[in-house]
Amino acid sequence: MGKKAGDAEQAGRLPETSTSNGAAVRRCTAQVGAALSAKCVVALILGAVVFLSAFFMLLQFRSPGNSVPDAPGTLIDEIQAGFILLKPLAQLAPHAAELQQEINRQIGVPNTTVSVSMQALFLSFTVVEFDVLPDPINTSISARSMHALRKNLIQLTLQQLNLSLTPSVFGYPLCVQMLGFPGGITIELEPLQDDSILQVAQPIFNVTLDMSIRQLRGLIEEMKEDLGHLLDEDIYIDLTNKNGSTIAPPVIVQVSLSPDDRGVYEEMGRLKQLAEIITESSSMNLGLDPSVFGRIKDLKLAPRLQALVPSFAPTNAIPFHASIFTAK
Structure with missing residues (x-):
């Protein structure tokens, strides 16, 4: 499991709305700045909006939750998440297997494995996406393990846990976001x-x-x-x-x-x-x-x-949602 979040905040939110852009950029820039030398921070701030926008657009475009299912009502069946590493892709690529093992060791559950893909983004930054898969591959992940995985990934997104990787090899992961989880998340x-x-x-x-x-x-x-x-x-x-x-x-x-x-x-x-x-x-x-x-x-x-206002019949009504997929 990951360690409890410390002082460094994993900022992973850059709303497209103008109201919240500034706060999100400041949060993520502050953490990125803490990981870089002081003289890099000014240049980083100047490119923060472009960088973070590109990161979230890339993740959303590749997210299974953003794809069109083959049949109406079909939901995704992949467990995926992503984050940023402040290392160039060429430096990280030889350590892909090690990265998979470290992620799996912290957030994995019995009978699962992690598959990692990486893509260069903006200067010396790398976007990491990972899938959590059943092991062996032709089996299924138990309901108990799914619950634990959902909780772990939500806590990483909320910065209640840190994804702690070997700093000398990978640095510190930033902006952890979930890309897809079967059954949804609350x-x-x-x-x-x-x-x-x-x-x-x-x-x-x-x-x-x-x-x-x-x-x-x-x-x-x-x-x-x-x-x-x-x-x-x-x-x-x-x-x-x-x-x-x-x-x-x-x-x-x-x-x-x-x-x-x-x-x-x-x-x-x-x-x-x-x-x-x-x-x-x-x-x-x-x-x-x-x-x-x-x-x-x-x-x-x-x-x-x-029941108290029976005349109210909203169009396109959805079943009333109960919060059953929460991280406590």
Whole structure:
């Protein structure tokens, strides 16, 4: 397993929206700068926007979660992730087998192996993509192992774990992102400390946005502020991508009431009020700035709220999402 994240932050988010571009660039540039000599930092900052944009565009283009399936409703069946190394490809290529072993040793589970591909990007940087495969190849990965892999990869993306490679050979991996995971992923941005039934956040609705998890992570405080103001409640937000990608859209945004407000869920009058506020505000994008978040799609109330406003029948309704693929 990887080591707990230290002071160096693995910044892996560069939203295309102008609102969050600057913060993402500063985060990733700060870590890259810490790994380089001081006199390289100025030049790095000047090229950071171009570099990071190219990196995420490359990953998204190659991501299995961004490809068109052969049949409607078919989801990807590959486990893939990627990151940056501050080393030239020519220097890394002879160590591909060693890199595979080190990744597998830290995030792998029994009866799996790792396959690595590398591509040069921008000066002396290399994009690394890796697949986690069953071993032997003609077998399947157990449900228990899949759960462990999903948790490990999500924690790497959230910087709760560091992918620690041999520094003298590989340097320090940056900007870890998930490209695909069977069954999808849900990222719980504010994990509850207490797993008891009394600490379960109560979902009230979900919507779909044409953005990536990576983008929305950089905008989550603004979203919480806007939705919290609309509902006059403390809320929790979970982000789901059905193909298990943190860089490919769309994202299902599930909004829940804070466990501290669980009494509200027993007050039918307040629940009906919330249901009416949500449905009546849907035409106004739930108060979210369309220039930042885009237009909401597929608004779906939780069953308990839906029962209180039976006249609300959203088009293109999706099944109400439950956060079952979380990393705790």
